[in-house]
Amino acid sequence: MRFSITQVAKLSGVSARMLRHYDAIGLLPPGSVAANGYRWYGRAELLRLHRILVLRRLGLGLTRITEILSEQADEATALRGHLAELTDERRRLDRIIATVEETIADLDGARIPDPERFFAALREDRAAIRNSLEESFGDAGLAAFDAAGAAQEGLTTADYEHAAAQGAALFRRLAEVSRKTAPEEPEALDAVAEHYASLRAYWQPTPEAYAALGQLYLTDPRQRAMAEQADPDLPAWLAAALPAYARHRLG
Template sequence: MRYSISQVAKASGVSARMLRHYDAIGLLTPAFVAANGYRWYGRLELLRLQRILLLRRLGLGLAEIGAVLAEQVGEAAALREQLAQLKDERRRLDRVITTVEATIADLADARIDDPERFFAGLRTDGAAMRRTYRETFGEGAAEAFDTAEAAQDGLTTADYEHAAAQGAALFRRLADVMRSGAAPEDPAALDAVADHHASVSHFWQPTAEAYAALGGLYRTDPRQRDLAARADPELPAWLARAIEAYARERLVPPVGKA
């Protein structure tokens, strides 16, 4: 029996255009092509098309299917490779899902239900932090704190919620590095602290000594300690050491250079 390309397309659900493409790439050649250009398929071609469709459903690409059908590789080997790729994709999606879930949680935790009370508390906390900065780092740091506060004029409740979520995400990334087993002096830890330093440097360019002292606040200042401890109770002490290491390793100029 011979079947026209339209009959094969109707029976298989594969368009005539795709069947012609399969022919063009050597994946499925018709049994013969008539003088008028019509393609005709026989039983062997239909069996081959069945295998192609099965392998397509299993996720193999056309090049991989061609290799399988040419017996360059076995079907089992091709499917094992496809399985490995699917597992890699699943791990990638799991990481994406975890990140999205964490972001949702950060935004939920940062939600301000009573804006009036929040902004009153913000002013009180801000005054306390200014005193801490002045006592720890001097008047220059206190002025930088004032500059940062002035830049926040006009921010809405949603803006503060977003900033709080970003801060929580930063502490979570730092905690992930800590839990990975990285010591505070390890390059991975210093790379993570670079994001913290960048956020501080947006309004204030602390010296190495001042930045190390700022890290010490995660040990001694209840407000700073609580911010980090929300990500992990062990983070404040680890972060203080990591910031001190960052100041020592990446902020102090090499000997002989200013």
């Protein structure tokens, strides 16, 4: 028994156009072609089409299916390889989903319900931070603080919310590294590089100033609290990691 391309399309749900494409790429040639150009398919071609459809439903591309069928490769082996690829992709997507969920949580947690009160508190905090920097760094600390303040002029409530969310994510990444890596190790220095880069948006610290900044995570209540939200042990790790970064990457 043989079937026309129209009949095969109706039986399989594969359009005649796609069947012609399968023929063109050598995936499913018809059993015979009449003088008038009509394609005819027999039992062997229908069985091959069934294999194609199974592999397509499992997510394999046409190129890979062509290789499997032309080589008469073991489908189970091919599918195990495909399963490994899918598993890797699932892990990648899981990581992306987790990052998106964390970002949403960070943004929700950074919402400022009362901007007027927020900016009033911010002015008070800045005065306290300025005094703390003066005690730690002297005139250089005051100059750095004033330069950072000038860079932040004109920031909106949304800008502060975004910065807070970014900061929370940064401390979370640093905390993850701190749990498995000593401050002097290259992986730790790579992680601290992100902290240094975020700071340079508002301040260009000398190696000495950046090293000293690490102590603020122990002595300044505000800086310590931000780090402790990510991990209670993070302030002590930062106090060692920032000087290590200054020595190895800045000095």
